[in-house]
Amino acid sequence: MCSLNQIIGLKGKEKNSIVSLNRKNNNTWAEIKKHKYLYLLATPTLIYFIIFKFGPMWGLLMAFQDYNPFKGLLHSPWIGFKLFEEMFKDPFFFYMLRNTVVIAMLKLFFYFPIPIFLAIMLNEVRHNTYRKLVQTVVYFPHFLSWVITASLTFFALSANMGFINKIRVGAGLEQILFLVNPDYFWPIVLIQSIWKESGWGTIIFMAALVSIDLQLYEAALIDGATRLQRIWYVTLPGLLPTIVVLLILRLGQVFDVGFEQILLMQNPMIRDVAEIFDTYSYNQGILQGQYSLGVAVGFFKSCIGLFFLVTSNFLVKKSGNEGIF
Amino acid sequence: MINKFSWGDGINYIVLGLVSIVCFLPIFYVLSISFTDPSVFMPLEFKLFPEKLSLASYYYIISTSSFRSALTNSVMVSIAGTMLNVFVTFTGAYALSKSTLPGYKVILSLITFTLVFSAGMVPSYMLVKGLHLINSYWAIILPVVTNAWSFLVVRSFMVAIPSEIEEAAKIDGCNDITLFARIIIPLSMPAIATFTLFFAVDYWNAFFNTMLYITNTKMWTLPLLIKSMIIDSSATSGFAAAGIVSDRQNVPQETVKMAAIILSMLPIVILYPFLQKYFVKGVMIGAVKG
Numbered sequence: 001m002c003s004l005n006q007i008i009g010l011k012g013k014e015k016n017s018i019v020s021l022n023r024k025n026n027n028t029w030a031e032i033k034k035h036k037y038l039y040l041l042a043t044p045t046l047i048y049f050i051i052f053k054f055g056p057m058w059g060l061l062m063a064f065q066d067y068n069p070f071k072g073l074l075h076s077p078w079i080g081f082k083l084f085e086e087m088f089k090d091p092f093f094f095y096m097l098r099n100t101v102v103i104a105m106l107k108l109f110f111y112f113p114i115p116i117f118l119a120i121m122l123n124e125v126r127h128n129t130y131r132k133l134v135q136t137v138v139y140f141p142h143f144l145s146w147v148i149t150a151s152l153t154f155f156a157l158s159a160n161m162g163f164i165n166k167i168r169v170g171a172g173l174e175q176i177l178f179l180v181n182p183d184y185f186w187p188i189v190l191i192q193s194i195w196k197e198s199g200w201g202t203i204i205f206m207a208a209l210v211s212i213d214l215q216l217y218e219a220a221l222i223d224g225a226t227r228l229q230r231i232w233y234v235t236l237p238g239l240l241p242t243i244v245v246l247l248i249l250r251l252g253q254v255f256d257v258g259f260e261q262i263l264l265m266q267n268p269m270i271r272d273v274a275e276i277f278d279t280y281s282y283n284q285g286i287l288q289g290q291y292s293l294g295v296a297v298g299f300f301k302s303c304i305g306l307f308f309l310v311t312s313n314f315l316v317k318k319s320g321n322e323g324i325f
Numbered sequence: 326m327i328n329k330f331s332w333g334d335g336i337n338y339i340v341l342g343l344v345s346i347v348c349f350l351p352i353f354y355v356l357s358i359s360f361t362d363p364s365v366f367m368p369l370e371f372k373l374f375p376e377k378l379s380l381a382s383y384y385y386i387i388s389t390s391s392f393r394s395a396l397t398n399s400v401m402v403s404i405a406g407t408m409l410n411v412f413v414t415f416t417g418a419y420a421l422s423k424s425t426l427p428g429y430k431v432i433l434s435l436i437t438f439t440l441v442f443s444a445g446m447v448p449s450y451m452l453v454k455g456l457h458l459i460n461s462y463w464a465i466i467l468p469v470v471t472n473a474w475s476f477l478v479v480r481s482f483m484v485a486i487p488s489e490i491e492e493a494a495k496i497d498g499c500n501d502i503t504l505f506a507r508i509i510i511p512l513s514m515p516a517i518a519t520f521t522l523f524f525a526v527d528y529w530n531a532f533f534n535t536m537l538y539i540t541n542t543k544m545w546t547l548p549l550l551i552k553s554m555i556i557d558s559s560a561t562s563g564f565a566a567a568g569i570v571s572d573r574q575n576v577p578q579e580t581v582k583m584a585a586i587i588l589s590m591l592p593i594v595i596l597y598p599f600l601q602k603y604f605v606k607g608v609m610i611g612a613v614k615g
Contacts, residue, residue: 045417059448145530241376
């Protein structure tokens with residue numbers, strides 16, 4: 001076989017140096033060319049991620065500039081962290097932080113356990129048809145848009161048209177203005193989420209429940225455990241790994257509290273309790289044209305989210321489970 | 326196995342039954358009002374079952390041009406968008422499922438990165454604006470033509486396809502693209518079905534991007550119409566913006582709004598029972614992966 005070495009006439013140790021350099025280049029290029037069709041197939045995806053996911057990241061620089069749309073990204077004056085300083089000093093920022101945290105906590109404590117209970121209850125149902133029927137009904141709200149969910153909420157709670165107020169009027173009571181009263185906003189958002197997503201959330205737990213060893217149940221039965229005891233000592237521990245992983249993953253998305261949902265339910269009278277980071281980014285950043293501020297708020301939120309996610313992933317791994325990375 | 330029906334079972338069944346009713350009740354209420362004959366409809370009265378049934382509200386809403394155009398727009402965007410999404414996601418996922426591809430690890434980690442960090446709303450908005458896509462349907466489709474989660478799930482599905490089949494095809498002289506089109510795609514039908522449904526539902530329900538990028542009300546999709554009709558107004562202003570003139574005497578606003586909602590839910594309601602198992606499977610695949 002005619003090799004490069006023979007042509008050049010290199011001997012011994014020298015043989016490896018140049019040839020291996022060449023071989024590495026040749027190999028990589030050869031590999032790339034060999035897979036050229038695969039790269040072709042990957043092109044749409046790659047173009048998408050480069051343009052629409054990584055492209056906007058340059059825009060994050062706007063958070064450090066006094067962005068002027070006419071001067072553009074390259075020529076707007078740089079102001080460093082001043083915008084962030086202003087942000088932290090603005091009292092409204094803490095309303096936003098509070099609202100986001102409160103809604104996140106409410107959802108965590110009240111929404112999160114519900115699919116677990118539902119899944120356990122569904123698992124205990126012995127008639128397959130009844131269980132499938134209930135599952136079909138509770139999964140369904142997941143497929144409705146937030147626009148429809150918000151509309152249904154309006155149909156229930158609004159003044160004059162909402163059926164709750166209709167019932168009250170029929171009974172001679174005063175109407176309650178649910179939708180413009182700040183005290184009701186958080187519970188309303190919570191109940192909306194529960195109605196819409198609990199059913200769908202049972203899917204993962206049902207899958208985990210099915211994988212619990214039946215022999216454990218039989219052993220518990222032999223030991224004389226009642227149904228509740230079986231649930232407490234066999235089912236729940238069996239679900240624990242899944243619960244832990246889901247809980248921690250959820251903590252990683254802590255500040256994603258439901259942008260579309262909240263945007264639809266916002267109105268000027270409840271702004272104090274209803275503004276979260278994303279809606280502020282939208283209202284101030286896009287609607288009011290304060291681009292730098294919108295970017296700064298969004299950047300802050302993304303960074304916190306990333307921090308929580310990395311921490312959560314670390315905790316998951318520490319607890320012996322598999323993390324995301 | 327215990328065969329008798331115990332107290333615990335009874336309570337369980339009742340609670341689950343109540344949960345189902347609560348899930349279903351708001352929809353039932355809307356359904357009932359939408360079919361109420363306008364002549365017997367009393368705005369401030371609460372009635373769960375209509376006294377007289379009629380399709381008047383439905384006739385009315387379908388007759389408005391803004392509803393019809395919103396419906397057509399929604400259908401077009403959903404179909405086109407779903408096809409594009411499936412194409413981009415599956416081609417890319419297949420290519421990156423081959424561990425022999427140079428650089429695939431780097432690309433994969435970059436894509437995974439977008440799963441946990443995003444540039445945010447404003448920079449994305451400026452990008453779309455800069456690409457001159459405002460008021461074009463591309464603005465609703467391109468920014469979401471694929472996403473890291475779908476991509477990774479489809480990819481893990483592709484990784485699971487046994488390599489013997491591909492090797493056999495390669496021996497027979499297939500290049501990668503033919504291999505993809507003739508063999509991988511037919512093998513991936515379950516995943517394609519599942520993700521077609523996921524994407525279709527997402528497009529049908531999509532509201533924020535449309536609201537953000539499309540200011541021409543003639544180009545509105547169904548969610549925006551509904552939002553304008555129902556949420557943006559307690560008075561008639563939203564109706565007017567939606568281009569729907571309500572003839573208060575003959576067809577009251579409320580029944581019309583209900584009919585509109587039912588119609589916008591209709592495709593999902595019709596397809597849902599048949600497709601439920603695909604959706605559930607999709608979540609399971611995703612759960613196993615991540």
